[in-house]
Amino acid sequence: MENFKAVQKPIKEGPVFFSEAFKDHEQVVFCSDSETGLKAIIGIHDTTLGPALGGTRMWNYASEREAIRDVLRLSRGMTYKAAITGLNLGGGKAVIIGDSRKDKSDALMQKFGEYVNSLSGRYITAEDVGINPHDMEMVHTKTKHVTGLPEAKGGSGDPSPVTAYGVFMGMKAAAKFKYGSDSLEGKKVVVQGIGHVGETLVKHLTEAGALVTIHDLHEDTMERVALTYNAQVYRGTNLYAEPMDIYAPCALGATINDESLAVLNCDIIAGAANNQLANEAQHGEAVQRKGILYAPDFLINAGGLINVYSEIVNYTRDESLRKTEEIYNTALEIFKTSEIEGITTHQAALKIAVQRIKTAKKP
DSSP, rough: OOOOOOOOOOOOOOTTTTSGTTTOOOOOEEETTTTTEEEEEEEEOOOOOSSSEEEEEEEOOOOOHHHHHHHHHHHHHHHHHHHHHHHEEEEEEEEEESOOTTOHHHHHHHHHHHHTTTTTTTTTEOTTTOOOHHHHHHTTTOOSSEEEEEEEEOOHHHHHHHHHHHHHHHHHHHHHHHOOOOTTTTTHHHEEOOSSSHHHHHHHHHHHEEEEEOSSSHHHHHHHHHHHHHHHHEEOOOOOGSSSSSEEEEESOOSSSHHHTTTOSSSSOOSSSSSBBBBBHHHHHHHHHHOOEEEEEHTTHHHHHHHHHHHTTOOOOOHHHHHHHTTHHHHHHHHHHHHHTTOOHHHHHHHHHHHHHHHOOOO
């Protein structure tokens, strides 16, 4: 009989295991249901500090590869967000592929809830882009592992206002470090993305006397918010080249990239979007070289996580707001560390988060 020698072929690089975004992830779950049209991905990055908590985002991704990359980057960011904020939580995130205005249904959200429940508490979901408190109610009919429920249902309610408040605190801290005063009066602020968080941020900014310009994919949303808060609507062709003091990205991530940095005309970047730096190392350094102060996204947008965490540890909205206000001092510490150690603000923030996780892993 002929002897056959087993030949081990090299594994070709794919979109998940060999991607930088997948690094150190514990689990990725793909969810599909033909009846409701559900196509979702749940990413669990790290559960060292506690169960992975992170919102569910519904977005009409251009490709499945794009959705995978997004959920991996988002879940990783949630790990560091919880760590740097001092919460006993791990990092997780979910994305549902589809147009939230057309494809979402109660049945789809309930089916998604069944998948969340199958993870037995390793992942706790909440609200994110394209998802609202009612959707969380539908998820809750199938699992207890959900936060951000309406207050009438015993939950903490919409976390968006607390997220916006944290971003506002981070922005004020950045102004303090950059200009010597945390007053935003007269500052030109461009808010990109006017969802639940972006709109509330516009409210805080206009009340503080800032000169706000807004931009969003949905014309009806822009018109309503502009009218409500006396903001200007941007109708040009290159938002990043617009002269401004502060750029506040509040939509999807990766808007700080080679193309935008070539023309970006601001002193400060401080917004609610996750993963704002398309490449953390490369673009973090590029921002610094341009003399722009970057407020690390996973720090200043942590207010929403603080708010939904309150449902787990049973503290009030007032307590959530007080803890969110601490973002101001933490941001100042990070800016100072960055300056003293000659590292980017992103690296300074990441250093704190990673150290907390490493300490927790020690026997």
